[in-house]
Structures are given as structure tokens and as C-alpha cells.
Amino acid sequence: MANTLTPRELxxxxxxxxxxxxxxxxxxxxxxxxxxxxxxxxxxxxHVEAWSSELPKDRPVVIYCVxxxxxxxxxxxxxxxxDFEVRFVEGGLAAWETQGSGEGD
Numbered sequence: 001m002a003n004t005l006t007p008r009e010l011x012x013x014x015x016x017x018x019x020x021x022x023x024x025x026x027x028x029x030x031x032x033x034x035x036x037x038x039x040x041x042x043x044x045x046x047h048v049e050a051w052s053s054e055l056p057k058d059r060p061v062v063i064y065c066v067x068x069x070x071x072x073x074x075x076x077x078x079x080x081x082x083d084f085e086v087r088f089v090e091g092g093l094a095a096w097e098t099q100g101s102g103e104g105d
Contacts, residue, residue, distance in 0.1 A: 003076065004090045007099040010062055014039060020061045024048075024075045025093065029066050037064060037089075037096050045071050048078040055079075061086040068092035 005013075013019040014037075023030065023040040030042055043051050045065070055061060061084050065071035072088035079086040089096060 003087055004068070005062065005087045006090050007096045010037075010089055010096070013060075013062065018059060020055060020059055022061060022063045022075075023065075023093075024063045024071060025065045026071060033093075036093060040064070045075050048075050052079060052082050052084070055084065057084060062089065063087075064089040064096065065092050067094050 010019075010021075014021065021037060021040040023036045023042040024045040025036070025042070026046075027044060030036070036042070061079060063072055063075050063079075063086060065075075065088075068089055068091045072092065076086050076088050091099075
């Protein structure tokens with residue numbers, strides 16, 4: 001399984017309701033721009049150990065941060081270490097806003 005997926009691939013998963021979608025932007029990033037991908041639940045990336053046990057393991061997890069960089073990669077590594085099937089959005093929320101949200105379709 002690939003470590004990432006495109007905004008368009010995520011759009012397909014959301015339509016099928018076959019994903020646990022998590023916003024893992026840093027608290028400061030989320031507070032400065034609270035809009036995110038519809039259906040996502042925000043989880044503080046600094047406390048992944050605390051909230052990871054609450055996630056269902058029977059469906060894939062998709063995470064995103066602002067630009068799909070180090071925050072997503074670190075949360076993904078932590079979740080993979082706990083045996084989750086997890087990918088992150090290439091380009092993060094910025095890419096979703098230009099490619100996945102329906103704009104440009």
C-alpha cells in the first residue's frame with residue numbers, strides 16, 4: 001500500500017464512506033485556518049499516543065496536515081507502529097483546496 005493518496009483518491013473514499021479521516025494539523029495551524037476537509041475529525045498531532053487507541057482498526061485511516069509534510073509523516077509513522085492502515089494526503093489541505101474539493105473539476 002502506498003503511503004500517500006491524492007486529493008481525488010480521497011474524494012472517492014469519502015464518497016464511499018470507507019475511511020476514517022483525521023485532520024492532524026498543529027493546533028496553531030488549525031486555529032489560524034479552521035476550515036478543513038468535510039467529515040474530518042481534528043486530532044492533536046502532539047498527542048497521537050493518547051488518541052490512537054480510540055481509532056477503529058477495521059477501516060483505513062487517512063490523515064492530512066497543512067501541506068502533507070513532516071507532521072503527516074510523523075503521525076503516520078506513529079499510527080503504523082500501532083498497526084493501523086494509514087495514508088496521508090499528498091500536498092495536505094492546500095492540495096485538497098485546489099484539487100479535491102471540487103474546484104477545477
